[in-house]
Amino acid sequence: MSTAEVYDYIVIGAGVQGSFTAYQLVKRKKKTLLLEQFTLPHTRGSSHGQTRMIRKAYDQNFYTHMMDEGYELWAQLEREAGVKLFRRTGLLVMGPENSRSYLDFKSTLEKNKIPMVVLTPDNFNQHIPNVILADGDGALVDTTAGVLYADRALKVAQGQFHKLGGVIKDQEKVTDIKPGLTVTVSTSAGVYQAKGLVITAGAWANELLAHVNLHLPLEVMRINVCYWKEKVPDSYHVNKRFPCFLLTEGEEAKDHIYGLPSNEYPGLMKICYHYGSETDPDQRDKKTDCADIDILRRYIARYLPGVIPEPAVVESCMYTLTPDRHFVVDRHPAYGNIVIGTGFSGHGFKFGPVIGKLLCELSLGEVPSYDLSPFQISRFQTMKSSL
Structure with a gap:
């Protein structure tokens, strides 16, 4: 040997x-x-994949604290390599305004003095076009957030x-x-x-x-990474300053829906459900579960009027989850x-x-x-x- x-x-x-x-x-x-x-x-x-979300908006203080330095280290790497790795878009957080999850996001941003804008039903559409705010939902924007080129x-x-x-x-x-x-x-x-x-x-x-x-x-989960076509090109594009978004539908992270503006695929928005089906990492492509896609179809049809509620591209990724x-x-x-x-x-x-x-x-x-x-x-x- x-x-x-x-x-x-x-x-x-x-x-x-x-x-x-x-x-x-x-x-x-x-x-x-x-x-x-x-x-x-x-x-x-x-x-893998072209984009990820970067944000300070979290419902736990320790993650927000870590991301203060996270932004600095990403910027340092950009300078060292001379390559652009981040694009600021802001992050729109929406959810039932009295739910624990939404209030925790808001409270963490306030406590840590993270720049944010709280929106009301009256001014929502002036700031966020082509999105319908559900009745009873609150909305805020973490203005530091954006897209990482993964x-x-x-x-x-x-x-x-x-x-x-x-x-x-x-x-x-x-x-x-x-x-x-x-x-x-x-x-x-x-x-x-x-x-x-x-x-x-x-x-x-x-x-x-x-x-x-x-x-x-x-627990290893296979996640469907879905891209959805804009009815009018560039309605939700990163260049039009459309933000990333996070919908805190329920009290658990697995109920969240998140999206990124169209960028990596021309005319397609990345909108995903933050949950999937358990899988063996070596066999993940043998079994697909589309329950999450049905949830996304219903959400998009109701709240994103400028998006065709049928996925144009579905890729996959894995989450390795702790309890x-x-x-x-x-x-x-x-x-x-x-x-x-x-x-x-x-x-x-x-x-x-x-x-x-x-x-x-x-x-x-x-x-x-x-x-x-x-x-x-x-x-x-x-x-x-x-x-």
Whole structure:
């Protein structure tokens, strides 16, 4: 058997979180290997696609706090690479005005002094054309929000990592992980060793964690990513300053509908339901569930008069969900030199630079920049005992 290649750190999974973690490590002068099981770029995980939403509007303070720095880190990467990664559009948040979910969004923005505009039924259409505000719904705009160019951002993060001396190896599926003072990672093509390992494998996280005797309560969902045709071209276009939007229909995140202005496909708006059907990540295209598309058809027919209520393009993506829909950012309970970032629950892309920084800090044994108690693995044991 050939001698193992030795690195300071190995990161498994070259999605947005793994790519930014590897980038942060190499910026700290650490010899870093980024491993990916598929050929890059690929559409098999959760980080592909042309656009994602970026926002400070959240119903929890800790996410809003993290996004303050998130915006700064995205802007820093734009400057370093000389590439535009973000477009400001604002985010329209709508929902039953007395519902807990809508009020939590409003309260978090107010508490954190995030620039916002509260709209009324009287002035709504002056600000937001071609949308009908439902009776009893409140509406506000997080004016800091916008569109992230996701594929471009991922390519830039990997490019900067490589430019700083990082090593990326794709088409290498991890077959074994041996923990210890030195971690040994075996793949379909080689054997590597490092003093620290970061696992950011998305939907495949538990498959890898089984090698280190850990199982997390993660649910993998296939999400339909739907694009809908404008009746009049450019009615909802990013250039016309049409905002992203989030409809907080019920009390749970899974009831949310979200949309982005037409941009990536000419004349098509991206409008999706924030939920899907459970799937095996390796078999996700064998089974499709269209219940969410029926919900979206009804919503669009009623509230978006300028959109044809039939999807023109349907793609797919995966969410890796935790029971509370908060992230996992923590060290392995038994092996302090194995760090885990997973369970980003369909809202993690915008946090990529911050999560990368946090996973880097955990790997280096530093005090993390934020309170990570909402993201600790131990919370699942607490939840389990309270059920």
